[in-house]
Amino acid sequence: MLQLDLKTNKAASIDLLRLPLLGGLLKWRHARTLLQIPLFVIAVAMILHGLFGPVLAPRNLATTLTWIHFRGALVMVLLFAGNFFCLTCPFMLLRNLTRKFVHPVRNWPRRLRNKWFSISLFVVVLFVYEWFDLWASPWWTAWLIVMFFAGALVIDSIFKHATFCKFVCPIGQFNFVAATVSPFEVAVRDHDVCTQCRTKDCIRGARAPEAPLVVIQRGCELALFQPRKVGNLDCTFCLDCVQACPYDNVGIMSRLPAEELVRDPLRSGVGVLSRRKDLSALVVVFAFGALLNAFAMVSPVYVLEQRLANLFAVTTELPVLAFIFALFLIAEPVLLLGIAAWITRSVSSKQRSLVSTAARYAYALVPLGFGIWLAHYSFHFLTGVFTFIPVTQAAVAELGSAIVGQPRWGLTGMAPNVVQLFEFGFIALGLLGSLLVSYSIAATEELVHPVRVFVPWAALSLLLAAAAFWVLLQPMEMRGVVLGSG
Ligand code: SF4
Numbered sequence: 001m002l003q004l005d006l007k008t009n010k011a012a013s014i015d016l017l018r019l020p021l022l023g024g025l026l027k028w029r030h031a032r033t034l035l036q037i038p039l040f041v042i043a044v045a046m047i048l049h050g051l052f053g054p055v056l057a058p059r060n061l062a063t064t065l066t067w068i069h070f071r072g073a074l075v076m077v078l079l080f081a082g083n084f085f086c087l088t089c090p091f092m093l094l095r096n097l098t099r100k101f102v103h104p105v106r107n108w109p110r111r112l113r114n115k116w117f118s119i120s121l122f123v124v125v126l127f128v129y130e131w132f133d134l135w136a137s138p139w140w141t142a143w144l145i146v147m148f149f150a151g152a153l154v155i156d157s158i159f160k161h162a163t164f165c166k167f168v169c170p171i172g173q174f175n176f177v178a179a180t181v182s183p184f185e186v187a188v189r190d191h192d193v194c195t196q197c198r199t200k201d202c203i204r205g206a207r208a209p210e211a212p213l214v215v216i217q218r219g220c221e222l223a224l225f226q227p228r229k230v231g232n233l234d235c236t237f238c239l240d241c242v243q244a245c246p247y248d249n250v251g252i253m254s255r256l257p258a259e260e261l262v263r264d265p266l267r268s269g270v271g272v273l274s275r276r277k278d279l280s281a282l283v284v285v286f287a288f289g290a291l292l293n294a295f296a297m298v299s300p301v302y303v304l305e306q307r308l309a310n311l312f313a314v315t316t317e318l319p320v321l322a323f324i325f326a327l328f329l330i331a332e333p334v335l336l337l338g339i340a341a342w343i344t345r346s347v348s349s350k351q352r353s354l355v356s357t358a359a360r361y362a363y364a365l366v367p368l369g370f371g372i373w374l375a376h377y378s379f380h381f382l383t384g385v386f387t388f389i390p391v392t393q394a395a396v397a398e399l400g401s402a403i404v405g406q407p408r409w410g411l412t413g414m415a416p417n418v419v420q421l422f423e424f425g426f427i428a429l430g431l432l433g434s435l436l437v438s439y440s441i442a443a444t445e446e447l448v449h450p451v452r453v454f455v456p457w458a459a460l461s462l463l464l465a466a467a468a469f470w471v472l473l474q475p476m477e478m479r480g481v482v483l484g485s486g
């Protein structure tokens with residue numbers, strides 16, 4: 001439903017929870033469970049097929065669905081809606097079930113209440129993906145899914161609240177950062193209602209009137225207090241706040257994508273972005289990791305690996321890969337952000353350290369980083385979108401049933417040269433977003449010379465976009481797709 005906020009004179013916004021059918025479904029108390037069940041069933045099928053099915057990756061559900069469909073669908077939903085993967089996350093189904101019997105009493109250690117641990121896990125997943133060629137290994141892919149289930153179960157059985165989502169899960173961190181450019185957020189409908197509200201159930205949880213100590217609907221487990229929540233960072237779209245609010249005052253509202261990266265207020269459960277060095281580092285890994293992950297699947301990477309192996313006189317991939325990761329995820333960002341921050345300091349009227357300057361402007365890289373992830377994942381998704389059909393047919397046939405017919409291995413997806421046009425579009429869109437965000441941050445921060453401050457960050461975005469375009473033009477591996485009939 002379209003809303004016009006007369007008090008703030010804000011632009012009209014769409015509230016997904018007020019749309020017919022969809023709104024009713026999402027507001028239903030058991031909507032999350034209903035949406036999680038099919039994904040849980042699919043995840044179990046992927047694990048079983050990965051462990052016991054064919055070893056050829058393009059014929060296996062674990063590799064096909066994980067590396068082609070799941071990643072592609074994830075970024076598309078983030079682009080057009082928001083963090084709906086976390087809403088439907090199958091790991092949380094098992095965890096929520098366990099929480100009915102296990103009631104943890106410990107808090108996650110204070111020194112780990114930041115993103116450093118999850119950033120390390122994010123890098124480990126990217127590294128292991130290349131080292132173990134996960135896209136080509138159903139067995140390892142199945143174990144990766146098992147580890148996510150086990151991690152969520154163990155961590156959230158020991159520690160209170162949504163510890164796994166907020167401080168551990170690498171997929172969650174990816175979603176939180178990417179969702180800053182999504183067009184929808186979970187937000188308060190009318191702040192005046194919150195001002196009058198005495199119970200604050202959205203954070204404390206709703207209690208039974210006859211037994212005030214009994215929580216009948218939990219509040220936000222990620223410590224996001226609705227009236228002071230800003231944007232999508234750390235929000236899993238679990239909709240617990242929607243269920244808990246006694247005034248029906250929380251919606252899924254449309255908003256200007258990426259605007260939350262410009263503003264720097266105190267955010268509930270997150271703090272002040274410019275002071276969160278861990279979040280800035282997460283954003284940097286998100287943006288540079290996008291480029292590295294795409295670069296790792298084009299032909300020039302093999303030439304580079306061979307040259308490095310000769311240089312180091314090694315015959316194993318591990319040290320070479322470690323060097324490439326250190327080069328692209330540490331040395332390159334430190335150098336490029338360092339130069340941009342140094343130029344900013346020399347033209348800025350603000351007195352800020354080099355690290356603080358880099359930390360503030362790093363958020364401008366999110367739209368471009370997301371554009372690169374989108375281009376990469378959509379390539380696999382769109383060129384292999386129909387591959388799940390023959391793989392599923394074959395998996396059912398392996399069980400001795402011909403109910404879904406013989407596998408049609410010729411089904412793949414769109415032609416790569418057509419998909420390439422989408423890829424260019426996504427990166428161009430991301431570049432435009434990063435330029436707008438970096439100028440807006442400069443205009444917010446700098447009263448005197450915003451354009452001068454904008455220039456080095458614009459140059460950095462242009463450089464990364466040029467590198468992404470170059471990667472796109474290289475011959476790419478058709479990971480996980482078997483062409484032709486089999
Ligand atoms: S969102 Fe609902 S429960 Fe939370 S403060 Fe506002 S009115 Fe109260």
Ligand code: SF4
Pocket residue numbers: 186219220221222223224229234235236237238239240241242
């Ligand atoms: S309860 Fe917290 S994490 Fe869940 S949708 Fe509401 S704000 Fe987001």
